[in-house]
Amino acid sequence: MNFLSDVWGFLKVRKKFWLLPLLVALLTLGALVVFSGGSAVAPFIYTLF
Amino acid sequence: MERHYILGISAYYHDSAAAVICDGVVIAAAHEERFTRKKHDAGFPAHAVRYVLEEAGVQLHELKAIAFYDKPFLKFERLLETYHAFAPAGLVSFLTSMPVWIKEKLFMRSMLHEGFAPLLAPGQTLPELYFPEHHLSHAASAFYPSPFDDAAILTIDGVGEWATTSLCKGEGAQISVLREIHFPHSLGLLYSAFTAYCGFKVNSGEYKLMGLAPYGDPESERARDFERKIRENLVDIREDGSYVLNMRYFRYATGLRMYDAARWQALFGVPPRTAESEDLGQEYMDMAFAIQNVTEDIVLRLARTARALTGCANVCLAGGVALNCVANGKLLREHVFDDVWIQPASGDAGGALGAALAVWHISLGNPRRADPARDAMHGSYLGPAFDGGQIARACRRFHAVAHVADNLDALCETVSDLLAQGKVVGWFQGRMEYGPRALGNRSILGDPRNPEMQKRLNLKIKYREGFRPFAPSVLEEYAGKYFDLHNAVSPYMLLVTDVAQSLRKPLPPDYHSLPLWDRLYWQRSSLPAITHVDMSARVQTVSRETNPRYWQLIETFRRRTGCPVLINTSFNVRGEPVVCTPEDAYLCFMRTEMDVLVLGDAILYKEEQTPLADDADWRKQYTLD
Numbered sequence: 323m324n325f326l327s328d329v330w331g332f333l334k335v336r337k338k339f340w341l342l343p344l345l346v347a348l349l350t351l352g353a354l355v356v357f358s359g360g361s362a363v364a365p366f367i368y369t370l371f
Numbered sequence: 372m373e374r375h376y377i378l379g380i381s382a383y384y385h386d387s388a389a390a391v392i393c394d395g396v397v398i399a400a401a402h403e404e405r406f407t408r409k410k411h412d413a414g415f416p417a418h419a420v421r422y423v424l425e426e427a428g429v430q431l432h433e434l435k436a437i438a439f440y441d442k443p444f445l446k447f448e449r450l451l452e453t454y455h456a457f458a459p460a461g462l463v464s465f466l467t468s469m470p471v472w473i474k475e476k477l478f479m480r481s482m483l484h485e486g487f488a489p490l491l492a493p494g495q496t497l498p499e500l501y502f503p504e505h506h507l508s509h510a511a512s513a514f515y516p517s518p519f520d521d522a523a524i525l526t527i528d529g530v531g532e533w534a535t536t537s538l539c540k541g542e543g544a545q546i547s548v549l550r551e552i553h554f555p556h557s558l559g560l561l562y563s564a565f566t567a568y569c570g571f572k573v574n575s576g577e578y579k580l581m582g583l584a585p586y587g588d589p590e591s592e593r594a595r596d597f598e599r600k601i602r603e604n605l606v607d608i609r610e611d612g613s614y615v616l617n618m619r620y621f622r623y624a625t626g627l628r629m630y631d632a633a634r635w636q637a638l639f640g641v642p643p644r645t646a647e648s649e650d651l652g653q654e655y656m657d658m659a660f661a662i663q664n665v666t667e668d669i670v671l672r673l674a675r676t677a678r679a680l681t682g683c684a685n686v687c688l689a690g691g692v693a694l695n696c697v698a699n700g701k702l703l704r705e706h707v708f709d710d711v712w713i714q715p716a717s718g719d720a721g722g723a724l725g726a727a728l729a730v731w732h733i734s735l736g737n738p739r740r741a742d743p744a745r746d747a748m749h750g751s752y753l754g755p756a757f758d759g760g761q762i763a764r765a766c767r768r769f770h771a772v773a774h775v776a777d778n779l780d781a782l783c784e785t786v787s788d789l790l791a792q793g794k795v796v797g798w799f800q801g802r803m804e805y806g807p808r809a810l811g812n813r814s815i816l817g818d819p820r821n822p823e824m825q826k827r828l829n830l831k832i833k834y835r836e837g838f839r840p841f842a843p844s845v846l847e848e849y850a851g852k853y854f855d856l857h858n859a860v861s862p863y864m865l866l867v868t869d870v871a872q873s874l875r876k877p878l879p880p881d882y883h884s885l886p887l888w889d890r891l892y893w894q895r896s897s898l899p900a901i902t903h904v905d906m907s908a909r910v911q912t913v914s915r916e917t918n919p920r921y922w923q924l925i926e927t928f929r930r931r932t933g934c935p936v937l938i939n940t941s942f943n944v945r946g947e948p949v950v951c952t953p954e955d956a957y958l959c960f961m962r963t964e965m966d967v968l969v970l971g972d973a974i975l976y977k978e979e980q981t982p983l984a985d986d987a988d989w990r991k992q993y994t995l996d
Contacts (some may be wrong), residue, residue, distance in 0.1 A: 324480055332444040344451060362398030 375435040375735075376427055378498075379727030380420065381508075381719050382486075383476065385411045386576055388720035389419035390753070390805075391427045392727045395737055397516060399426035400753040400805040402720050403952040409422040410996060411575060412948075413475055415486035416723075424490070425993055430497035431487060441505035442723030443479040445532035447472060449554055452626050480983035503729040505531025505722065509714075512725025513689035514541035515732060515739060516747040517712040521685075523677035527670070528690035529559035529574075530717075534872035538673065540681040544732040544739040552884050555624040556616045558669055559692050561606060563728040564629040565662040566620060570644030570656045573629060577995040580659045581697055581905025583838050585905035586890065587660020588653070588883040595659035600638055606665065612672030614923070647995070651838070651887065663697060670698045674707040684709040687907050689725070693709065693717040693865070694807065704860055715751040715863035716806035724805075726955035732755055751863060752812055754803025757953050762970045765953035769961075773926060773978055775974040782972055783927035790818050791932050792897060794966040799956045800920050801957075804949070808864045810911060811844060811921030813949050815965065817900065817938040819843055824900035824938060826892070831964040833944040834990075841938045842909040846925050849935040850912045853898070864939075865912035869903045870895075900938050911939060946949075946993035962989050 333339055381388045382403075390400035400421065404410055406418030426432060431634060450472070454465045473672045475482055480500060487497055504510070509526040524539040524546065529572060535557035538550040563573045566580045592643050602608065604628045607615045622628040632643050641654045669691070686708040688699065703711050714721050732736050741747075757765075760773075766773045776782035786796055806811050815832060817824045819841075826913050831836045841854075842864055850856050855869040882890060896902040902907075915922040929935040942950045943962060948954045953970050960968040960975070961983050968975040985987075 324479055328444065328480065332448075336445070336448065336572060341448065341451060344455070348451075348469065349477075352469055361805060 375434065375733050377431045377436050377438060377727040377733075378420065378423065378431075378434050379438040379440065379508075379723040379725070379730075380416055381707075381722040381726070382483075383479075384719060385413050385417040386718055387414060387419070387899045388716070388722040388723040389416045389423045390724035390726070390727055390804075391423040392731060393427060393730050395515075395535050395739065396727070397702065397724065397747055397749065397753065399791075400422040400716070400724050402805070402948070403802065403946045404948040405754065408948055408955070408992070410946060410948050410993065415482070417486065417489070420490065420979060422486075426755070431490040432492075432498065434498040436499050436501055436730050436735070437487075438503060438717070438726035438777055439479065439766070440503070440508040440726040441939065442502045442532055443476055445504065447477060455554065457625040464626050466943060467627065469472075470726070477876075481947060487598055495851070500727070500728045501734055503726050503733070504534070506534040506537040506551070507548075507729055508722040508725035509689040510537060510541070510546050510719075510725070510861055511729035511732070512663065512721045513687035513693075513712070513714045514539075514546060514715070515695045515728040516739055517687045518743050518746045519687065519710075519712065520743075521680040521683050522712070523683045523686045523708070525670075525673055525677055525688050525693075527673070527692035529563060530557050535559060536673065538677050538680065540683065541687065543592055544737065546733065548728075550676070552613055552614075552758075552995055555618055555621070556614060558614065558666065559690070560621070560623055560629070561616060562662060562666055562692065562695075563622070565658060568635060568643045569659060569826045570647050570649060570651075572996055573669050573900050573908075575730040577691070578694070579836065579839065581663060581695055582660040582903075583651070583656055584663035584697065585660070585903050585907065586653075586656035586975060589660065590883055591657060593654065594657040596743055596784045597639060597658050598664055601665050603640055603662055605923045608665070608669055608795050610672065611676040612669055612674070613665070627873065631686075632696065647836075648866065656887070658720065666692070666695060666936045667698045670702060671705060671707065674702055678707055685712065686710075687712045687714070689717045689721060691718050696865050696867040697907070700907070703857060703866055703868070710786075711859070713863060713865045715748060715804075715810075715865065717809065717898075718807065721806065724977055745916075750803050752802040752918070753805040753811060756802040757971070759971055760795040762953045765957060765970070766788040766956065766975070767995050769935070771957060771975055773970070773975050776972045776974060779923060782969070782974070783924045785974060785987060786924055786967070786969055786983050787928035787931045789930055790816060790937065793818060793821050795828065795964070795967040796957055797965050798921075798924070798959050799942065799950065799953065799970045801825060801918075803951055806863065807912075807941075808908050810862070810864065810947055811913060811918050811939060813942040814939045815942050817841075818932075819898040819901045819936050820932070820934055820994060822894060823890075827964075828938065829942060831864045832946055833940065834963070838887060840903040841901050841940050842910070842911060843898065843936045844913050844921070844925060844937040844939040845850045846929065847912045847914045848920065849929070850910065853936060854908060854910050855910070856910065860975075861910045862912055862917060867907050867909045867929050870898065870908050871904050874902075875906060896948075897932075897934055901936065944993070958983070958989075962986065
């Protein structure tokens with residue numbers, strides 16, 4: 323929760339809300355890349371691109 | 372009265388460090404690399420934090436605040452916007468950097484909590500965390516410890532979040548940012564690109580490039596041509612010192628290299644020197660000379676702008692480029708400001724101290740009073756000290772043979788005799804220095820009058836490149852007689868100035884066209900070991916008040932020889948962090964051809980020691996920088 327409120331605070335102060343979709347996409351994709359390790363989610367990554 | 376302690380840390384990029392202040396007074400500061408023995412250690416500074424808290428006599432949960440030296444989200448914003456702006460170029464770099472951000476750096480608060488967790492007992496909570504901006508941390512490290520009530524502040528480095536160059540004004544307890552230059556336009560990265568092109572490591576080889584520059588031939592057409600090409604093609608320098616890099620020539624914003632090799636080669640007609648093992652041709656010396664000139668020009672223009680914008684008589688410097696002592700010396704000589712004060716830990720390690728000071732004065736609103744007589748860095752002797760008992764234990768551990776001097780007078784008499792005989796002495800005293808320079812507490816010393824000393828120190832003791840110069844320590848009282856310091860002091864060895872005319876010897880007419888080694892070993896002055904090929908020297912002025920033991924040693928050497936100058940180089944070998952403990956010092960002593968080691972009051976002679984067993988491959992411990 324701390325992280326989400328920090329992100330929100332940052333976007334508000336910097337007035338860079340356009341980064342939000344990019345951040346969400348990156349974090350989702352990044353989480354997949356980082357935590358995939360094995361092959362379970364690999365096909366999902368390939369289908370995204 | 373309740374005391375308020377603030378811990379500052381820098382970490383996760385390079386040169387991690389920790390510093391602690393009490394009610395705005397600097398108590399302790401140290402680099403993590405000194406404890407872990409990993410050069411430029413970038414990890415969480417657990418050892419440094421433990422040390423500074425112990426030195427301050429405070430526990431983690433008792434702190435008023437903890438300050439981290441930059442803003443991770445703002446840095447991430449810069450990364451995203453940069454990749455977005457340059458897309459699709461930079462995909463490889465993007466994919467390389469994102470995992471570490473998404474897994475770790477974006478969650479800096481959690482990472483810090485995890486790093487500090489072992490220092491907290493059950494039920495204790497972590498104090499509030501603050502994240503001052505990177506350049507504000509640098510500016511704070513430069514201004515708050517300075518002896519000035521108000522001053523212009525110039526911070527120049529590779530990059531922090533967005534800023535690469537900042538012009539600020541410090542007044543009382545406040546710092547206001549007046550101008551900034553943003554990434555990707557960066558003087559620090561421009562210099563680093565040339566460092567890489569000349570075959571040195573980025574983030575550590577910049578000193579070498581600076582040391583190489585005087586070997587460039589100022590009268591050669593090639594050196595002038597390089598400088599012209601840099602100005603016309605790589606960087607557009609404006610009258611006020613602001614600059615714009617031509618990003619077609621650089622790869623650091625999107626790639627894993629500093630420069631576009633094909634374009635640079637086409638421009639300069641010289642291939643990149645890919646490894647330090649390759650011969651160092653005159654073309655790279657001319658290139659170093661050219662970029663050094665450009666760097667000095669930008670720094671001077673920025674300084675003039677800072678003077679005009681702030682109206683202040685004095686300037687404070689920090690950031691990696693502030694370690695360019697040659698540029699600093701020029702700033703002093705040009706009298707752009709009445710006085711110049713440079714933070715001794717100007718690199719990112721100094722951000723730890725700056726972050727703590729920024730929180731104390733800016734976030735918490737505490738007043739500041741400068742002392743015009745002295746700065747607040749305590750000579751930068753802010754690291755751990757070891758008493759006689761600890762030194763004796765270290766000697767026993769290695770079965771070392773040590774002779775303890777009766778008193779300081781006797782110690783200085785013996786050591787100055789040894790130095791005058793041409794011996795190289797490891798001098799380990801008191802608190803370790805904060806910042807990259809050894810200032811007489813973790814130093815290797817030699818006689819600067821000895822013409823063989825530079826070669827011997829470089830090749831047999833430091834195991835580093837033979838072309839690199841050595842710096843002198845001179846008694847403050849005699850500094851003006853030996854060096855053209857223009858009445859300034861240089862306690863942190865951050866000013867390069869000329870050796871006094873009276874010490875110089877004539878040069879041959881073809882001096883600049885002589886091969887590197889012939890120039891290097893030409894007897895240019897009566898202090899050949901510390902006189903660089905262009906008659907300059909990176910001077911440390913030693914004051915009796917700040918370091919009485921070191922002062923007394925040099926004074927004894929002066930009475931013995933008439934020379935108030937010693938060679939002072941950091942106590943380490945190439946690739947090794949400066950020694951921290953007596954054990955580190957003994958190991959370094961035994962692994963090199965150093966003749967004598969002085970640990971506090973104990974004198975150890977090499978010939979009386981038993982060689983270290985099973986230590987033949989010690990060099991593998993250190994990656995060459």
